[in-house]
Amino acid sequence: MIGIVVVSHSHTLAHAAVALAGEMLGGQPVRIEIAAGLDEQTFGTDAVAVSEAIAAADSGDGVLVLMDMGSAVLSAELALDLLADDHRVRLCAAPFVEGLIAAAVSASGGADLDEAAAEASNALAGKQTHLDADAGSAPSGISESGRVQRAAEIARVIEWNGRGFVAESAPVSRAEFVVDNPHGLHARPAARLVGAVRGLDSSVLLGNLTTGAGPAPASSLSRIAALGALAGHRLEVAATGADAAEAVDRVLALAARHFDEAPGLVTEAAPVARGTGPLPASPGIGIGPSWQLAAAQFDTADLDDPGRAETPAGERRRLDAAIGRVRAEIDRLRVTAGTEAGIFEAHQVLLDDTEVLDAVHSRISAGMGAAHAWARVLDDGAAELDRLPDEYQRARAGDLRAVRDQVLAELTGRATRTVSRAGVLVAADLTPAQAAALDPAQVMGIVLANGSPTAHSTILVRAHGIPAVVGAGRRVLETAAGTTVALDGQTGALVIDPDPAVLAEFTEHAVAQRLQRAAALAAAGKPAVTRDGVTVHVAANISDLADASAAVRNGADLAGLVRTEFLFLGRADAPSIDEQEQAYRALAEALDGRKLILRTLDVGGDKPLPYIEQAPEANPFLGMRGIRLTLARPELLRDQLTAIGRVAADHPVGVMFPMVTQLSELLAARLMLSEVVPPDIPLDIGIMVEVPATAAKTAAFADHVDFLSIGTNDLTQYAMAAERGNESLGSLADPLDPGVLHLIDMVSRAATGRARVAVCGEAAADPAAAPILLGLGVHELSVGPPAIPLVKAAVRELDSTSCRALATRALTCSSAEEVRALIP
Numbered sequence: 001m002i003g004i005v006v007v008s009h010s011h012t013l014a015h016a017a018v019a020l021a022g023e024m025l026g027g028q029p030v031r032i033e034i035a036a037g038l039d040e041q042t043f044g045t046d047a048v049a050v051s052e053a054i055a056a057a058d059s060g061d062g063v064l065v066l067m068d069m070g071s072a073v074l075s076a077e078l079a080l081d082l083l084a085d086d087h088r089v090r091l092c093a094a095p096f097v098e099g100l101i102a103a104a105v106s107a108s109g110g111a112d113l114d115e116a117a118a119e120a121s122n123a124l125a126g127k128q129t130h131l132d133a134d135a136g137s138a139p140s141g142i143s144e145s146g147r148v149q150r151a152a153e154i155a156r157v158i159e160w161n162g163r164g165f166v167a168e169s170a171p172v173s174r175a176e177f178v179v180d181n182p183h184g185l186h187a188r189p190a191a192r193l194v195g196a197v198r199g200l201d202s203s204v205l206l207g208n209l210t211t212g213a214g215p216a217p218a219s220s221l222s223r224i225a226a227l228g229a230l231a232g233h234r235l236e237v238a239a240t241g242a243d244a245a246e247a248v249d250r251v252l253a254l255a256a257r258h259f260d261e262a263p264g265l266v267t268e269a270a271p272v273a274r275g276t277g278p279l280p281a282s283p284g285i286g287i288g289p290s291w292q293l294a295a296a297q298f299d300t301a302d303l304d305d306p307g308r309a310e311t312p313a314g315e316r317r318r319l320d321a322a323i324g325r326v327r328a329e330i331d332r333l334r335v336t337a338g339t340e341a342g343i344f345e346a347h348q349v350l351l352d353d354t355e356v357l358d359a360v361h362s363r364i365s366a367g368m369g370a371a372h373a374w375a376r377v378l379d380d381g382a383a384e385l386d387r388l389p390d391e392y393q394r395a396r397a398g399d400l401r402a403v404r405d406q407v408l409a410e411l412t413g414r415a416t417r418t419v420s421r422a423g424v425l426v427a428a429d430l431t432p433a434q435a436a437a438l439d440p441a442q443v444m445g446i447v448l449a450n451g452s453p454t455a456h457s458t459i460l461v462r463a464h465g466i467p468a469v470v471g472a473g474r475r476v477l478e479t480a481a482g483t484t485v486a487l488d489g490q491t492g493a494l495v496i497d498p499d500p501a502v503l504a505e506f507t508e509h510a511v512a513q514r515l516q517r518a519a520a521l522a523a524a525g526k527p528a529v530t531r532d533g534v535t536v537h538v539a540a541n542i543s544d545l546a547d548a549s550a551a552v553r554n555g556a557d558l559a560g561l562v563r564t565e566f567l568f569l570g571r572a573d574a575p576s577i578d579e580q581e582q583a584y585r586a587l588a589e590a591l592d593g594r595k596l597i598l599r600t601l602d603v604g605g606d607k608p609l610p611y612i613e614q615a616p617e618a619n620p621f622l623g624m625r626g627i628r629l630t631l632a633r634p635e636l637l638r639d640q641l642t643a644i645g646r647v648a649a650d651h652p653v654g655v656m657f658p659m660v661t662q663l664s665e666l667l668a669a670r671l672m673l674s675e676v677v678p679p680d681i682p683l684d685i686g687i688m689v690e691v692p693a694t695a696a697k698t699a700a701f702a703d704h705v706d707f708l709s710i711g712t713n714d715l716t717q718y719a720m721a722a723e724r725g726n727e728s729l730g731s732l733a734d735p736l737d738p739g740v741l742h743l744i745d746m747v748s749r750a751a752t753g754r755a756r757v758a759v760c761g762e763a764a765a766d767p768a769a770a771p772i773l774l775g776l777g778v779h780e781l782s783v784g785p786p787a788i789p790l791v792k793a794a795v796r797e798l799d800s801t802s803c804r805a806l807a808t809r810a811l812t813c814s815s816a817e818e819v820r821a822l823i824p
């Protein structure tokens, strides 16, 4: 039998409605769950409670959800995203009381989901027929049928063309206003708006001038929500009828009063300025129960060790090398962790623990493989700690298992396994491999104690579209599993265990964002053209096939950056030419005729490869990375270029070289390219501009390339001398610092008329940065696939002349904060 869920603002109302429905049931009792009110007294709805009610109501035949209005609908929609398991759920627009009774009666008689939904939806028919029979005296402008008539009437005389209302002949009052409520025109302020124009002899429409969404009748709460009006958006109101001027005045007065909303409920709870709290890292709202990564990632009983040596001495050497690499990695993390370095000290000590090492060595001498011996000894140690009475000491077992897994990952060449769970992941930091393995269908948000917005792991999180904040500080790690966490990856707001009012704000904001995204997505297939007709290519940064499909779904014009290193990571040896060709060809095919710009292997820095011997470096970001490494290991580059050339024979392909600092590096790479790719194969050639010296020398490179792609992540870290993974420098590493903007300006000026200029660093996805980058002469923005629709929407709002003026002013600023303050 189907289940029913009742979502209402009022606990009392819902229970009364269910009791009334119960009176009508003649047959089987029906499973009806209630998610209503924030508590018995407080009105409100809670998406988490709705999702729990759905899970409880479902006996396998599906669940019909009936809602009262406004945020009940929004919470029910969000609840679908929060559900951990698969459930067949139907949100039903039927009237609350009549619909519930009809649905309950039909479910009790054995109706399936479709039949019960149809019954519920028709539940008003009887009342309508009855009342319409003696209708004719509805007060003017207030009845539902009157409104429908009004809407039709106004639609005939006013047209919304996405940029404003166009009225041919009718007398229309209109005006513009800016929404300055922190979470935009969500349900509560929208309800105030509906109330303000109710009862007037006027038909009122609203349109969102910032996004083009609209029109929405001001009498409809749900349609207003669909405008996706966020803080800062400009709206136009237009009204006809005898009270038109009064209606517009009321809307403007209400907007000036911030729609009677207390300012900054959430923003006050969590500081949002760069550098003063968690840093925004991946846009979107994440709400859910917190969870942490499972301590043990490898199963000792089933340990696959492909590189096992023949002799115990060989195994000892492999173990020593693996421990050495982990030690170097921990050293690196300790340096970047700043005040949080203590997390890693214990790990370092464990790696040097002679008792542990003696026990492992004696097992290896007895013929056990290094991986098994290491796992066994560390497992025993962790199990011993698990048995201790003191909670703090027991928690150290987690450190032991983390070190165990890091060494096993090095020995076996396998990435540590990341098992995703439903909810918000709270972790100290993530490796790129862990981030890549997260399942966006389950992980609703990520909070990192460390981390930084441009670390590679964060880039992967953004590519997955998982909302995230980073640099939140060690205390977040104390969050008990299951505690509700709410975060806004756009502003950096983070609230652990929010009270119901704050949770409701986040929920409503999440729904508003979803609506805004949906509007942008609907237009994403079209080109991004500024108001004055300049086309900007919006490209995708991708790493794998899933990203390529997401790029196409999100309207990418091309793939502007393929981070090929992800094909090389998490394995024991480099992929062969054939394997690479197959992988690149699959990407090209998924892109369905769109150009694919493959960046050659960019490892080193924060992406070491286990099978490339690299001497430990004090400053890996200033060391052997990118093209420096592949020119030193020419067989790697040659194989990769060969594979790229094969795919370029039948697909539109470009190749670009990372971390180029000297013209001689580019010329050496081009020479190798000419040796392995026949001259008649069309292949665009470019370099990444990531080193300040390269930016300053653009003129030397411009005639040797087809395009230059500015990697603002690295360019910013090198220009500002602020390592991109170091969360304590988050506020320094702002790509809108005028120093970085001057470098971009140099690139663009020197390349004009010689080579195309793209930006593929994370700044390209920052809506605040887009007008400045375009104003500086950038032709292409390459961003993570989920960001494409909103970047395209943002470009369509811009005017290239104003962008140029803005960029010119930005270059005269003295700080990134000043630059950001210029942005409208």
Ligand code: PEP
Pocket: 459, 561, 563, 602, 690, 710, 711, 712, 713, 714, 715, 760, 761, 762
């Ligand atoms: C960059 O540095 O901006 C860039 C796009 O490359 P990556 O982030 O892969 O280093």
Ligand code: MG
Pocket: 658, 690, 711, 713, 714
């Ligand atoms: Mg880079």
